[in-house]
Each structure stands twice: as C-alpha cells, then as structure tokens.
C-alpha cells in the first residue's frame with residue numbers, strides 16, 4: 436500500500452471543513468428520502484380499503500334456523516349472522532352479529548375503520564351460537580361480488596392513503612423503514628449539533 440492511498444474515513448479522505456457528522460447527516464437525508472419514497476409507493480399499492488360487505492342468502496329456505504318448531508319463537512329461530520375478517524398477520528376483525536335476521540334481502544356490515552384489502556386473507560360468515568358458531572361460508576375478496584355456499588358477498592371499497600400507510604407500517608418492511616427513519620432523524624439532529 437502506498438502512502439497516497441487513503442483509508443476510508445481517514446482524515447485525508449475528507450476535505451477540510453467537512454466534519455464526519457456533516458457527511459453522516461447527508462447520508463441520513465438520503466435514507467429519509469428513499470424511505471419516504473418507498474413508503475408512498477408501497478402505501479399506494481395497499482391503499483384500497485374495504486368499507487362495507489353485503490351478504491345475501493340466495494336460497495332463504497336453506498338458511499340455518501335455531502329450531503324447526505312451527506308457531507314457536509319464529510323470530511328467534513332466524514339465523515344470527517356474523518362476519519369476521521381474517522387478516523394475513525394472524526389476527527381478526529369481528530364486524531359484529533345481526534341476531535334473528537334473515538339475509539334474504541341482504542344484510543350490510545359497515546366498516547367504520549376501512550381495512551386494507553392487502554391485509555385480508557378471507558371473510559368468514561358464521562351463524563353465531565352460544566356454544567360453537569358454525570362457519571357458513573368463507574371467501575377471499577377476489578372480486579366485487581363473490582358467491583359461495585349459497586351466499587352472495589358484495590364488497591365495497593375505496594382508496595385511502597391513510598389505510599395504505601397504516602397497512603404498510605404493519606408489514607416487516609414498513610417497520611424496518613420506520614426504524615431506519617428514526618435512526619436517520621437522530622443522525623441529522625446529531626450532525627446539526629456536532630458539525
């Protein structure tokens with residue numbers, strides 16, 4: 436090795452008046468620009484949020500009933516439908532039940548907080564029971580309308596950057612970028628203080 440070859444980070448490699456903190460600060464700015472760009476692109480991809488689901492029983496005669504006794508608690512005998520969103524990170528969103536109601540004319544569940552379609556594995560329709568609820572149908576949200584097991588599922592969605600950003604930051608890449616962003620901010624603050 437000759438004397439003219441400078442080692443990285445040695446004083447000779449850094450022009451006079453440029454502190455290592457200043458260089459780290461610029462590096463951190465680059466990290467932030469890349470992080471924000473990735474965040475916006477990936478959030479846009481995940482920004483379609485499910486806002487409502489309407490379930491219709493195509494054959495009302497085939498709907499589950501609590502009992503088949505005539506003239507006895509006919510209203511209570513009607514099914515107790517409930518919907519559950521199964522998410523691909525393992526948890527669930529329960530959309531609540533509609534007790535003693537037929538779905539012959541369609542039942543609609545509104546989502547007050549839209550859920551990104553990218554986070555949903557399947558939508559499960561159950562007949563709620565005190566002991567063990569029966570799964571009537573379980574569908575993937577592959578289209579606006581999906582028919583399964585005699586039930587028609589109609590999905591309404593809308594694009595929302597908030598939904599996309601929330602969804603993005605729950606992914607491993609999103610959490611890594613959030614961590615990188617925090618480190619970059621600390622470096623910038625340090626570069627301003629110490630430069």
Ligand SMILES: [Ca+2]
Nearest residue numbers: 511512513535
């Ligand atoms: Ca019932």
